[in-house]
Amino acid sequence: MNKEDLLSYFSVLSSxxxxxxxxxxxxxxxxxxxxxxxxxxxxxxxxxxINYPLIGRMRYLLYMLRNPMRQYFGDETFYNSFEKLDWVNxxxxxxxxxxxxxxxxxxxxxxxxxxxxxxxxxxDDVEKDFSVTFGEERSEPYISxxxxxxxxxxxxxxxxxxTRAFAKxxxxxxxxxxTGEGGLTSNFLTTLHCTDCNAAYLEMKExxxxxxxxxxxxKLFTNKEVAGRVYRKMVVRQxxxxxxxxxxxxxxxxxxxxxKPLELFPMQVPLGLPxxxxxxxxxxxxxxxxxxxxxxQRYQKVMRFxxxxxxxxxxxxxxxxxxxxxxxxxxxxxxxxxxPAHEDLISPNRFPYATDMDTFFDFxxxxxELSGKPVGFKIVISDRxxxxxxxxxxxxxxxxxxxxxxxxTIDGGDGGSATAPLxxxxxxxLPIRESxxxxxxxLDSYGLRQIIKIIAAEKVLTPDDVVELLCxxxxxxxxxxxxMISAGCIRARECSGAGGKNCPVGLxxxxxxxxxxxxxxQKSKHVANYHHELLHxxxxxxxxxxxxxxxxxxxxxxxxx
Numbered sequence: 001m002n003k004e005d006l007l008s009y010f011s012v013l014s015s016x017x018x019x020x021x022x023x024x025x026x027x028x029x030x031x032x033x034x035x036x037x038x039x040x041x042x043x044x045x046x047x048x049x050i051n052y053p054l055i056g057r058m059r060y061l062l063y064m065l066r067n068p069m070r071q072y073f074g075d076e077t078f079y080n081s082f083e084k085l086d087w088v089n090x091x092x093x094x095x096x097x098x099x100x101x102x103x104x105x106x107x108x109x110x111x112x113x114x115x116x117x118x119x120x121x122x123x124d125d126v127e128k129d130f131s132v133t134f135g136e137e138r139s140e141p142y143i144s145x146x147x148x149x150x151x152x153x154x155x156x157x158x159x160x161x162x163t164r165a166f167a168k169x170x171x172x173x174x175x176x177x178x179t180g181e182g183g184l185t186s187n188f189l190t191t192l193h194c195t196d197c198n199a200a201y202l203e204m205k206e207x208x209x210x211x212x213x214x215x216x217x218x219k220l221f222t223n224k225e226v227a228g229r230v231y232r233k234m235v236v237r238q239x240x241x242x243x244x245x246x247x248x249x250x251x252x253x254x255x256x257x258x259x260k261p262l263e264l265f266p267m268q269v270p271l272g273l274p275x276x277x278x279x280x281x282x283x284x285x286x287x288x289x290x291x292x293x294x295x296x297q298r299y300q301k302v303m304r305f306x307x308x309x310x311x312x313x314x315x316x317x318x319x320x321x322x323x324x325x326x327x328x329x330x331x332x333x334x335x336x337x338x339x340p341a342h343e344d345l346i347s348p349n350r351f352p353y354a355t356d357m358d359t360f361f362d363f364x365x366x367x368x369e370l371s372g373k374p375v376g377f378k379i380v381i382s383d384r385x386x387x388x389x390x391x392x393x394x395x396x397x398x399x400x401x402x403x404x405x406x407x408x409t410i411d412g413g414d415g416g417s418a419t420a421p422l423x424x425x426x427x428x429x430l431p432i433r434e435s436x437x438x439x440x441x442x443l444d445s446y447g448l449r450q451i452i453k454i455i456a457a458e459k460v461l462t463p464d465d466v467v468e469l470l471c472x473x474x475x476x477x478x479x480x481x482x483x484m485i486s487a488g489c490i491r492a493r494e495c496s497g498a499g500g501k502n503c504p505v506g507l508x509x510x511x512x513x514x515x516x517x518x519x520x521x522q523k524s525k526h527v528a529n530y531h532h533e534l535l536h537x538x539x540x541x542x543x544x545x546x547x548x549x550x551x552x553x554x555x556x557x558x559x560x561x
Contacts, residue, residue, distance in 0.1 A: 410435045412456075
């Protein structure tokens, strides 16, 4: 086909574009002149733009792109190497994660290495049982099927769609998920089905035949997420409509009616739910009355759906109470937490029942009695002497025949992926490896190590990170950042919603436009894939290290340089 034939098929290519191009150029020039005049002679808020009108705006354009784009134009050093981040993304999408030649960080620069066995094992020789038992003395102990769980991330800090993806991924992957201090919300229960539409503790909303017809038609021509949002608006009219769970089989929206009497709630955790750890923060969200005081009845109701309770005393990167800017405090979040909507939410700095050791541990015992399930707490360690105060208090209670915490979650000083003050992000508390070494040794010296499980949390991405923490004494590992990345996080550092900036992928924002496009089903599979490959990687390392099972790991298996 020659040029004339091509132009005859696409007449637009033979048109004279010169006038349009000239008009476009003139428009751009006029706009630039107007901006330059405004910068130099009118605005009096920015000194740089007065001195360098128009050109000075390039600084702010590039500065705006710095955070979202830094990962593409520079080496990622925050996680040791870019290869770790790349590994998470690849295994989440079920792609081959193998590397060629070498990683960017030289082998000789590693601070910690693993000992290689003289005679290695095959993976099939290593026990695949990664279960961990919490609260053996409780009436309802919790047996986790995995040594890995998703760390505390609140619904609200994470978008509703993101929380649903994590919950579905945890259910598929058979690993526990922590609610974060925002408490238990409907999105953590998204895998629950309305198998009994007469359930006495449920609040039900069912659409008319017309609404159901609209849903089925929308689903046929668009997709089930879009159709579900339209159907929700037709069926649930109140502002907190997002707090309802959708049963796609029965086309019914439902949520837990917390006002119903305790005796109407299920005695056992309903089938179809992931294993949930309820985190209680200083705001007591989800378990407090209208005056902000701890509500024992509400707590018991919540624990009918959860396996354990974790009290948050401190977090690595957020030593103060949790912070949720007004942009994230939606009507749904206000409903869950019992606070005003669309206002900044700053949690108290101190847990209300932790004024001293006796008061705090008595409160833990009360929770154990109320739920019959394991209860622990989350702290940051600063030195051996401070942690020994906990151990001495535990020992004293044991001698008196009183109960003690079933587990301690230790967050390293560099832990926490949430919004936090810069001055607290990496200056308070010990790193996780030193903290684990101290806690394990102190508990062992007081004869408490076999009673209290240790959960570790701080910057874990890959299987070698998990194995290293297990060697230092952890029984279980909580992961936040790794699961965030597997769920689509691109580390744009726009999670807080401050300044009108929102998470670009819809994972950590309450912005309706962005989060409505989040791919819940796809990302839930990625989350489950990531967890599966973490365990497989741990299994591979155990084989190379000559171990029969994960419980054989110790500090003797490390080469610290």
